[in-house]
Amino acid sequence: MSDVKKGARKQKGGSTAGAKVSRELGISVMVAVLYGLFLVETIWESSLLGLAFSIILFGILVLMAYLLGGSKKEQRQFRSLVLVFIGLSLLSIIVELLRYLDIPAAAGTFWAGALGAAIAIASVIAIAVLVYIEKDELKKLYIHAGDVKAMWLGAAGLIICLVAGLAGAYFVFGGSILGQDKFLRIAASVIIFGVLAGIVEEAWFRGLLLTRIVPILGESRGNIYQAAVFGAFETVLFYMITGQAAYIPVIFIIGIFMGYYWGRATIKADSLAAPALLHVGLYVLLLLPLVTGLSS
CATH class of the missing domain: 1.20.120 (Four Helix Bundle (Hemerythrin (Met), subunit A))
Structure with a gap:
């Protein structure tokens, strides 16, 4: 008994x-x-x-x-x-x-x-x-250099995205029609936005949110949760910038996928450095051609 x-x-x-x-x-x-x-x-x-x-x-x-x-x-x-x-x-x-x-x-x-x-x-x-x-400590929020190899890979990805975004916007999406001065202003604005948004979003989602969710849900489910929240954030941000409602489902799916990938990369490298660099590069790669096309 x-x-x-x-x-x-x-x-x-x-x-x-x-x-x-x-x-x-x-x-x-x-x-x-x-x-x-x-x-x-x-x-x-x-x-x-x-x-x-x-x-x-x-x-x-x-x-x-x-x-x-x-x-x-x-x-x-x-x-x-x-x-x-x-x-x-x-x-x-x-x-x-x-x-x-x-x-x-x-x-x-x-x-x-x-x-x-x-x-x-x-x-x-x-x-x-x-x-x-x-x-x-900032280290607990993944705000430090972390894995040097991962950081260099992130820097390489950033450079590739910058070159591809600039070339695509200028030669394919009408940047050459706008004139060099106007295109450079658009490019500078998008790059500044990408740097600010990419770094801040990584600090919020992979730094503050992920570090608080993982102890509650575990690494795998916690990463899925923050990815879903990040996907919703990116969808609203995309609509704010473009006003295009037709692409909302696609942006939401892409946001979840990228949020999950960046979460895994952050945990593996024990740092936000590589995801932040890639995040900035992806913003430039996606937004620069889009904004250039809408302006031409």
Whole structure:
């Protein structure tokens, strides 16, 4: 009879562990949804709708930060991420308020470029503050050189993508028709965007998100999860830039595939260096011909 009781107690303990994993998975899903909402807000054409959405999102983030104020380490980690999103959402509210007030500099190409640069700078600051608050080392977030061979392979991939993107945009997608000066301006803008976006996204998804999901779900499932979140992010970003809804399913699939591959590469090399270099190169390879074609 004592053997039966021991077995029952053991089964009860296993059930509790499963419930814990489920709860933490729910927290991670909510964080992913919030980041998706932060991106969706930028799609709204009406400045009033964008401002209203930003304010609502800010309220949701504040409420979630309060609800995650527990003492468990996993909850504290995700609460810190939500606090970062609160800071970014405040930036979004300011931008949308400027658009609603019809400030000339808060519209058009200048607004898009300024917003992208501001979010990139804010993200770097937020990551630094988050690392300081949680007493993490940058190495734990894969922010270091890591495998030198992998880093050189990433650099080679970046160079190939740059050359192919520039050549394809100029000779195939109408860059030669635009004139050298205009094409160089487009190329410089795309390359700057690629560098900012590639590095920041790797720090967010393979640095902050992957390192928090893997202890909860395991390496394989955690990598699939962050890849799915990254795929959704890339899909929204693509629509923001191009306004082309027809390619959304394809971009989502490509985003998941690349997110999974870069996640595996990050774990294997113990570094973000190679994936970040390839990420920048892929942005240039895909966006430069596209933007050049739309401008010609």
